[in-house]
Amino acid sequence: MGFNIYDFSGMTHNMHLWFLERMSPTATTIVEWTVIGVSYMLFVALFGLFLVYAERKVCAAFQQRLGPMRVGLWGLLQTIADFIKLLMKELIMPKSADKFLYNLAPFIVMIATFLAMAVLPFAKGLQTLDFDIGIFYVTAVSSVGVIGILLAGWSSNNKYSLIGAMRSGAQILSYELSVSLSLVTIIILAGSMQLSVVVESQRDWWFLFKGHISSVIAFVIFLIAGTAETNRGPFDLAEAESELTAGFHTEYSGIKFAFFFLAEYINMFIVAAMATTVFLGGWMPLHFGQLESFNHVMDFIPPLVWFFMKVCGVIFLIMWFKWTFPRLRVDQILTLEWKYLLPINLVNILLMCLVVLTKFHL
Amino acid sequence: MSETKEIIISSDKIHTDQYLVNMGPQHPSTHGVLRLLVRLEGEIVHHIQPHVGYIHSGIEKMCESLSYPQVIHLTDRMDYLSAHMNNEAVCLCVENALQVEVPDRVKYIRTIMDELTRLASHQLWWCVMGMDLGALTTFFYGLRDREHILDIFEETCGARMTLNYSVPGGVMFDIHPNFQKRVKEFITEFRKKLPEYDELLTGNVIFQERTNDIGYLSLEDAIAWGVTGPSGRGSGFSCDVRKHNPYSAYPLVQFEEKLDTKGDSFARYRLRIEEMHESLHIIEQLIDNIPEGDYAVKMKGVVKLPEGEFYQRVESARGEFGVYIVSDGKKNPYRVKFRSPGFSNLFALNKMAAGHKIADLVAIMSTLDLVIPDIDR
């Protein structure tokens, strides 16, 4: 099958030929779609499981305790047990909730998540869709998630949910700007929006080092805005347990709640993956310019492993934020965005333009 | 901040774009069973109407049919975080009425236990304050340290929180031989941990943004509404009973009454942290010098107060706690009234929170440090 851990394009090509030999082109397409869809769903399920477990362990470490230890060795089966429990719960729908919207909301959130995941480059040759407007596409589809949240809050027929959804909507819409603008900074540096091109051009230096000051500022802003986008960390007032019980997903139970829950973690993964791809080189190993021997050593680690290492590092950072800081109030969140992050972002774009034009980069 | 209008809620007087939200009896941040009917316009709070009584147990009525030592047992359960101070209040009231002089040893022990209780109460307050504002890690840090104090309590009197250690005439048993050593160890260890609290919350810019200039209570309002304790001192109201009407071993120790004129949530927060430092200072002064002697004075089997009225004030962790006993010479009191600090503190909430947002309401309630059974009795 030509399985080369350093380059999956050979394997995918061989699989494609294998299908074509046995079926008509249309059937091949459909089968390939199914294979890709199922593998994405499996990935979401497994990685979501891993992330929930990691969150509980990381949170416990910060709080000087152990976390789940009983279910399975070191509590590894804890999340599976949690999901089985969620699946078995009774789906209680409030009597005067808007049935159609109430049922639709979790699906919209999930759909937005899957759409965004489709363009991520996991390794060399392991990228499902490679648009030439890749970055733009990701920011566009991740905005679809807001609709799901607003629908959830509205259709629950509950004042708390509505307040939570409104807050969340305002927050996500505002931070979309910061996310997009910090990505624009990198587009200027890379010269292209296509994600595979972005990763390839980080062969010499990761963009974080290449654009020095400007990239670092963009990275920090992206992290802050990304955390706010996913309703996590110090920006989680939409689900502030101590104020509104559970915000926009108060009235959801069982598998529908599991959708929101999972979508939040996968969104965190997407933010981390975008940060990795765009700032930290994606699946590119750490190369220091022309240091041949060092680069050669770094190349031994497969790109897939590099990608997940970096993503896990960024996810750890995001989790660190959540368990250390208190929560910001909604007007403080919006002030942060409109009065601080946005101007800094705009100035940073100008700075990056200067850097690129004067070729003052690595 | 808009001025508050005390409007009685009735359906024809509610303005059409305001809506009522119930922060109901079961809510993660009302610290007990308290129902707040909040009239909101968007995110701004216009009026808060607290509904209390969900845990009203009729303690005052019960006391009328109990003997005085039994009354002490009930006082544990009101403000359960300052249980020892409540017990001490009733004991002091009875002892003053009967003109009984307790030995110095008893005074020292009672004061040390007072300050340890105050520390434990403030630790719990701190960890819940962080949790209410979203810094969930503070919960574990505060409780971890509080366990040390509770272990000390358990070793000496058998109970962790509802101590029931003071009796009229003294204390129930002598302190455990390990008591002094463990308390000294605790002081050294906790002194090292307190700066962690400052790092985690006090110095955090997000926390300061959430509490600075939130929930302002002026000095006149604090006095008019009878807001005592750190909540009142945050507005500049000098109300520390340990200073103005000292009891037990307080005349013998040096400590400062910290005041702050800023009157906002951050002032109240900071004062409680400073009170923790002062409590450590007080315990240090007393722990090495506990005089030898009896741990209790022999009292009659049946305690009967002479006819008349007796009032005793103590400084509990929340504010001024008062016991008013009207006695007709029998073995049961005729009427007992507990002046609870939470009752007065809670009803100043409307003044503090009107014009702020819901998130601020949660922050303000945390800084008031309410314990609902104290309010409801």
Added chain:
Amino acid sequence: MTNEELQACLTGEFTNAEVKIGKQYVEILVNAEELHDAAIKLSTEPLLSFDYLFCLTGVDYPEKMQMVYHLESTKHRHTVVLKVNTADRVDPVVDTVSDVWQTAKYHEREVYDLLGVKFNKHTDLRRLFLDDSWGFPLRKDYKDEVRIVER
């Protein structure tokens, strides 16, 4: 001021009231009609300035209902106990002092709830802990077959 000085001062100010030194504090017993004026005088007079009401109690005696107000002055740091009796035990009515000391607003609601004492001109006299249909539990003649066991 010490208790004796306070007693002298109050006797001078309030001619119709009975001022004596109790076991701890000076106690002043005023007539029900003069309660409100007495309250205003106690809180505004510069030498007295009792601005801090720290305890408001209602006591049910066999022939009367008594309201006890413990007052302190934050300026001079002296304490006084203001008392007022109502002759009518069945339907007692007293003037409110919540316009003088705001904290009384809720304390008086509690007294109304548990003892049944009504307060004139109180802006929001409702029950605080109990239902509207409940009796007045703190009264000595309160009977409850289900919840109270008579020994």
